[in-house]
Amino acid sequence: MRVLIVDDEPLARMRLAALVGQCEGAEVVGQAGDGEAALAAIGELSPDVLLLDINMPGLDGTALARRLGHRAGPQVVFCTAYENHAVTAFELGAVDYLLKPVRLDRLREALARAAQRREAAPKRAPGYLHARQRGEEVRIALDEVIALQAEDKYVAVLHRGGELLIEESLRQLEEAYPDQLIRLHRSCLVPQARLVGLKTLGDGRTLARLAGSELQPEVSRRNLPAVRRLLRMG
Incomplete structure (x- = not known):
């Protein structure tokens, strides 16, 4: 599973990358420090999953999820230090909502859910x-x-x-x-x-x-x- 980490804090990205490295079948294909950079990386890297922070400068995590919501694309797992965005996150179709510091067992669970959702999604024949x-x-x-x-x-x-x-x-x-x-x-x-x-x-x-x-x-x-x-x- 191809994972793109989106977080404006370098240390947070580094820690998530280390955790993903301990998840069987998952690999980090890229990192982005804000929503705009994430959009470009999605088009270039075609990730399966976004590990997405919410509070970021410019295009924040929820705005990015809304932007992606109408098209086929990566599954979104929010990773944030704040509990008060959970309802919005699931309304936007997020697979999971992880609180920082993210635990390895919760990350594995979230990635498993993302894989199941991708497999269950109807496959559109490519043009x-x-x-x-x-x-x-x-x-x-x-x-x-x-x-x-x-x-x-x-x-x-x-x-x-x-x-x-x-x-x-x-x-x-x-x-x-x-x-x-x-x-x-x-x-x-x-x-x-x-x-x-x-x-x-x-x-x-x-x-x-x-x-x-x-x-x-x-x-x-x-x-x-x-x-x-x-x-x-x-």
Whole structure:
């Protein structure tokens, strides 16, 4: 089980990492000191579980859990020094709520629950895009896609491994994967799971922030309300 530790205190992250190392079948694949860094790490590392602190600067733990709540993603185990957020945590779908200092037996129990929930969750068939590269047919999982951008008669697929061209139009892709893609403007679609935030520029333009990428496509005024609704869901 791939574990991402999210806590603004380095010592707390170090202690949790040591505890995870004593849990059979679990490994720490990354650490983050705040919610924004966690969003980027989730897109890059695809963890199975978040060990998530609540009180952090900027995007705190509950806000991060809300942001993740409407999409398939890691199971959340809150690790905090405060008891008064437990009700909110479980309303957000958390697997468990551990009080600091976290005990090894409770951590093992929480990770076991996370594994059981992941196994019980309905499996969505992954979507694939098909392209040709140097005369050979290749397929790219939607989970690997960063953005889809219209270029003349083709669509450029920007993905973790580089860029490919496909012949399907953005409209065809949007209709084929309505629950997995969202339109930013007439020439750009992105996977919903990649969308982590918005950035407003001084000239009034709005850019999309995408997990696991420095690419920041512009969001048109026409599509901005739908993008905002997606970010508020959960």
